Amino acid sequence: MNIMVCIKQVLDNASVPKLDPATGRVVTEGVETIANPFDLNALEGALRLTDVHGGEVSVITVGNEECKTVLKLGLAMGAAHAYLVKAPDGQEQDSWSVSYLLSRAITSLGPFDLVLCGKQAIDDDSAQVGGSIARLLNMTQVTYVEEIQEVSSESITVKRAGNSGSEIIAARLPALLTCEKSLGEPRYPTLKRTRMANRVDIPALDCTEIGADPDRAGALVKVQMVYAPEPRQRGELLRGEPEEITRLAVARLVEQKII
Amino acid sequence: MPNPDYQGVWACLDQADGKISGVSLEVLSAARRLADMLSVQASAVLLGHSVDGLAAEAFAYGADRVYVCDDEKLKDYRAATYGKALESLIRSYRPAIILFGATNNGHDLASRLAGSLGTGLCTNCVRLQQNEEGMLIASRPVYGGSLMENVACGGARPWLYTIHQNAMEPLEPQDGKTGDIIPVKMELEEEDACAKVLKIIPAILGEISLTDAQIIVSGGRGLGDAKGFTLIQELADTLHAAVGASRAAVDAGWIPYAHQVGQTGKTVSPRLYIACGISGALQHLAGMKNSDVIVAVNRDENAPIFSAANYGIVGDLYQVIPVMIEEFKKVMAGR
Numbered sequence: 001m002n003i004m005v006c007i008k009q010v011l012d013n014a015s016v017p018k019l020d021p022a023t024g025r026v027v028t029e030g031v032e033t034i035a036n037p038f039d040l041n042a043l044e045g046a047l048r049l050t051d052v053h054g055g056e057v058s059v060i061t062v063g064n065e066e067c068k069t070v071l072k073l074g075l076a077m078g079a080a081h082a083y084l085v086k087a088p089d090g091q092e093q094d095s096w097s098v099s100y101l102l103s104r105a106i107t108s109l110g111p112f113d114l115v116l117c118g119k120q121a122i123d124d125d126s127a128q129v130g131g132s133i134a135r136l137l138n139m140t141q142v143t144y145v146e147e148i149q150e151v152s153s154e155s156i157t158v159k160r161a162g163n164s165g166s167e168i169i170a171a172r173l174p175a176l177l178t179c180e181k182s183l184g185e186p187r188y189p190t191l192k193r194t195r196m197a198n199r200v201d202i203p204a205l206d207c208t209e210i211g212a213d214p215d216r217a218g219a220l221v222k223v224q225m226v227y228a229p230e231p232r233q234r235g236e237l238l239r240g241e242p243e244e245i246t247r248l249a250v251a252r253l254v255e256q257k258i259i
Numbered sequence: 260m261p262n263p264d265y266q267g268v269w270a271c272l273d274q275a276d277g278k279i280s281g282v283s284l285e286v287l288s289a290a291r292r293l294a295d296m297l298s299v300q301a302s303a304v305l306l307g308h309s310v311d312g313l314a315a316e317a318f319a320y321g322a323d324r325v326y327v328c329d330d331e332k333l334k335d336y337r338a339a340t341y342g343k344a345l346e347s348l349i350r351s352y353r354p355a356i357i358l359f360g361a362t363n364n365g366h367d368l369a370s371r372l373a374g375s376l377g378t379g380l381c382t383n384c385v386r387l388q389q390n391e392e393g394m395l396i397a398s399r400p401v402y403g404g405s406l407m408e409n410v411a412c413g414g415a416r417p418w419l420y421t422i423h424q425n426a427m428e429p430l431e432p433q434d435g436k437t438g439d440i441i442p443v444k445m446e447l448e449e450e451d452a453c454a455k456v457l458k459i460i461p462a463i464l465g466e467i468s469l470t471d472a473q474i475i476v477s478g479g480r481g482l483g484d485a486k487g488f489t490l491i492q493e494l495a496d497t498l499h500a501a502v503g504a505s506r507a508a509v510d511a512g513w514i515p516y517a518h519q520v521g522q523t524g525k526t527v528s529p530r531l532y533i534a535c536g537i538s539g540a541l542q543h544l545a546g547m548k549n550s551d552v553i554v555a556v557n558r559d560e561n562a563p564i565f566s567a568a569n570y571g572i573v574g575d576l577y578q579v580i581p582v583m584i585e586e587f588k589k590v591m592a593g594r
Binding site: 011013014015016017019026037038094095096099100103122123124125126127128129130131132133134135136140141142143144157159160161162163164165166167168169170171172175180181182216220221222223224225226227228229232233234235236237238239242243245246247249250252253254256258259 | 364404454566
């Protein structure tokens with residue numbers, strides 16, 4: 001199996017993202033970054049497939065040189081190849097831009113039996129890139145995959161979190177899947193692989209190399225403002241005899257017609 | 260700039276088992292309000308099999324027009340067939356704006372459409388309004404709800420939006436209201452689907468899913484062990500609520516991941532969220548703090564969860580929850 005896994009570098013979610021009051025944007029300078037957790041679940045799912053069925057896993061991301069960090073992690077976990085797609089300079093990007101650039105890059109690097117993405121990135125929470133790539137590449141699309149059950153040369157059987165329960169789906173290959181956390185806890189990179197990954201010269205591809213039109217790669221959705229949500233009013237803290245304060249809390253909910 | 264070739268607001272409705280989903284009624288209501296704001300028509304799109312009976316409900320919730328695409332191949336939701344049907348409808352009838360529910364299927368379909376149309380998509384919107392310049396601004400939570408952003412689509416139409424559950428109130432249905440039904444015939448081949456739904460495993464009978472729930476009762480590390488969820492379930496059953504969990508409880512193996520609320524689980528915003536034995540780690544707070552009302556039960560009065568709670572009960576949950584169950588049962592019995 002030849003599998004491509006798309007990874008996004010995001011801000012470390014161990015701390016609350018800070019706003020720069022001057023620009024009205026999230027402060028990224030000097031903030032730790034991590035690989036989007038759901039993308040690593042996807043990578044783990046891909047590696048488990050090639051562990052059993054053979055083949056190679058590649059990882060790809062869109063961004064600047066700094067984003068090579070997540071690609072190195074991918075290599076250290078077991079990916080055979082890594083590719084950085086350089087976003088055109090001086091241009092704002094959104095989910096569309098990333099979908100378009102990735103779809104062009106995947107076409108130029110392929111063919112792949114499977115393309116895997118996380119179900120969403122934990123920064124913009126868009127849940128958009130996977131489905132858009134699938135359509136741009138005319139691949140079978142299955143999102144919110146909870147489990148990979150069976151693979152043959154023509155198809156893959158997966159469990160998907162649908163709207164009214166889990167669905168067992170047989171999907172024709174090539175297919176794009178977006179993955180839930182349950183696809184697998186990401187394995188720890190071995191020391192040997194980490195050393196090897198650090199030595200790899202990761203190619204940085206520009207629009208020409210992937211056959212993308214830079215004019216099409218601009219953002220369709222523009223961010224006007226980022227702001228903190230209205231802080232919640234600190235409520236009532238009830239202390240005392242458990243039975244009494246519980247009755248009081250229930251009475252409040254009934255009074256306010258919440259129940 | 261409005262493009263005169265593309266007109267009106269569409270609501271793409273989720274349906275299953277002969278019913279329009281709750282979030283779709285919110286989506287349709289949002290489409291109605293938006294259409295009024297822009298002085299255009301609101302239409303509903305029903306894709307599925309044996310769905311024509313649902314048009315009356317769509318009219319009651321504000322649709323001027325209902326496009327019905329009834330086809331056996333649309334019985335199960337599948338990205339390729341639903342996408343093909345909707346793309347073809349868009350080409351024929353050219354809406355300016357399409358709203359979807361922010362559900363798994365809604366995101367699946369909207370993201371696919373965004374890829375084929377090359378037009379803007381804003382997901383998880385909690386508000387849609389025009390600014391002074393007449394620009395349509397969508398507000399959406401980001402970073403798991405830690406921050407909000409206002410975004411605007413530009414360029415080609417139609418613009419696509421998915422609407423967050425419980426963010427926009429459904430309108431009062433007006434029974435007996437009618438409008439135009441436009442049946443649409445599609446040339447769909449089973450081949451087009453590229454995928455077969457072999458089986459649907461419904462949520463456990465009576466189990467309410469987190470994203471649909473009006474009330475959620477969640478348990479965390481403070482439960483002490485997996486058995487604690489029996490008590491959480493009993494409280495949830497009393498309130499017809501869904502059961503949620505903190506990441507700590509999921510990681511401890513007390514409850515499946517599907518119940519996890521938070522940044523790496525599900526982001527929820529029910530009418531009432533009851534957090535039991537949850538300290539309130541950043542990632543959990545981000546995923547639930549947009550709930551209308553939060554009740555927290557915790558022994559530690561310095562637990563961060565209390566900073567988000569409307570009512571904080573400082574006490575042992577094993578003493579508090581049984582009383583809650585008893586009291587709620589009395590309230591429910593009186594109705």
